[in-house]
Amino acid sequence: MRILYGVQATGQGHISRARAMARAFRGLDIEVDWLFTGRPCERLFDMEPFGSFQHRRGLTFATRAGGISYLNTVVGNNLFQFLRDARSLNLDAYDAIVTDFEPVSAWAGRLAGIRTIGIGHQYAFGDTTPTSGGNALSRFIMRHFAPVDVPLGLHWHPYAGNVLPPILDLPDLPRAQADHVLVYLPFEDQAEVTRWLQQFPQQRFRQYAAGLDECERGNVLLHPTSINAFKHDLASSRGVICNSGFELISECLQWRKPVLTKPLAGQMEQLSNARALLQLDYARVIHSLCGDALAQWLATTPAPPVVHYGRVHEVLARWLASGAQEAPAALAQRLWPQYAKSALPKRADSALQALSAPAS
Structure with a gap:
């Protein structure tokens, strides 16, 4: 074959x-x-x-x-x-x-x-x-x-x-929870994402996207895209903020990571994923980089669902x-x-x- x-x-x-x-x-x-x-x-x-x-x-x-x-x-x-x-x-x-x-x-x-x-x-x-x-x-x-x-x-x-x-596509990694939130919003303006996260200096964030230089901006550690580093940070994160693509959220569900997700505006697949996540009670959904919404999620992060694929x-x-x-x-x-x-x-x-x- x-x-x-x-x-x-x-x-x-x-x-x-x-x-x-x-x-x-x-x-x-x-x-x-x-x-x-x-x-x-x-x-x-x-x-x-x-x-x-x-x-x-x-x-x-x-x-x-x-x-x-x-x-x-x-x-x-x-x-x-x-x-x-x-x-x-x-x-x-x-x-x-x-x-x-x-x-x-x-x-x-x-x-x-x-x-x-x-x-x-x-x-x-x-x-x-x-x-x-x-x-x-x-x-x-x-x-x-x-x-x-x-x-x-x-x-x-x-x-x-x-x-x-x-x-x-999940490696065998220890999943002891650290204090950081993993952020992957590749379709957003990355400078705007960083400013959004900096509104919460008490919380550590690790922001990934193509083209970023590895550096620290206050409470935000910026990373260029890297499979190994990303998976390690995912495994040890206390939660994940991402767009509503299917694969990353699937990995979060399998590893029991709470998700705050922003669907890509005008994209039927991501908007549909967000709808399914709400109906299944698998994640919280936002439609803009809203400080109040992030504050609420950080303060009352829900327990992730128990699923196993x-x-x-x-x-x-x-x-x-x-x-x-x-x-x-x-x-x-x-x-x-x-x-x-x-x-x-x-x-x-x-x-x-x-x-x-x-x-x-």
């Missing part, structure tokens, strides 16, 4: 899942070639697990001041280059394509008639999954950005038969190596623990039952 595995590299979450899958493939009877798009190749880091990977420009969303900039998105993407990349990708050697919402591999597989399997958070969005901030454009993008034949979604709750628990990456790696014939619903039945629904707060359970269609 030989597959091409496409990864949307705009955010770190997709790459984190890919790292977990790369470890799980070791020792199995499967050959995997990796393709990354959505971020300049020189801005990718800690890519050793993927060997000699391929890279294309792909498509990505442009952000500005904590929100989606649709004008910059249109100007910044080259649709003709994308179509050339999809048509010219050589797929002759592959038995199947796997994509984590990566559009070049997905469309190349569709154009070539090769079975394409989607494994990612975006494939969990169906009629019974909490959604928010959607409009005709966002729904069109969600359906057509990276189309697949077999969609396997990832989410915090089994909203549908094709939805599996999160894939986690299994080794989904290992199950999926074996599934792919054996030909990916088992139905997604059978995988979901095996991977969700029995307590998944009964452990929900009653108010969240009733809210989920009321979701007969996505919010508009």
Whole structure:
């Protein structure tokens, strides 16, 4: 079995899942070639697990001041280059394509008639999954950005038969709690984030983002992006402040870290994640860098939920190596623990039952 595995590299979450899958493939009877798009190749880091990977420009969303900039998105993407990349990708050697919402591999597989399997958070969005901030454009993008034949979604709750628990990229680290709060808001103005945190000099913060120089600004220790340092600081943190991306919050839930989250304005996936987190009672949500909201969270940080997600990456790696014939619903039945629904707060359970269609 030989597959091409496409990864949307705009955010770190997709790459984190890919790292977990790369470890799980070791020792199995499967050959995997990796393709990354959505971020300049020189801005990718800690890519050793993927060997000699391929890279294309792909498509990505442009952000500005904590929100989606649709004008910059249109100007910044080259649709003709994308179509050339999809048509010219050589797929002759592959038995199947796997994509984590990566559009070049997905469309190349569709154009070539090769079975394409989607494994990612975006494939969990169906009629019974909490959604928010959607409009005709966002729904069109969600359906057509990276189309697949077999969609396997990832989410915090089994909203549908094709939805599996999160894939986690967590090292074996001690989790003795220190006094710092980990902050990762990569789409915000970092100087504004620092000023927001400095309003609370009694609390230590560790702020991560690409392009930051390592230095100390009062009670805020700034760090450039680094996988190892970030995971160590996550393991020892007393809580996490982040945008509403799926992967980091999944890691926080697994390691029982309280979360204060700010969804990216205008981004359907993050707004929907925030809605799900509120309904599940898994995190507190803010929509601006509000001092009062941060003060309240620091003073009354809620106990994190008790959840445990299994080794989904290992199950999926074996599934792919054996030909990916088992139905997604059978995988979901095996991977969700029995307590998944009964452990929900009653108010969240009733809210989920009321979701007969996505919010508009």
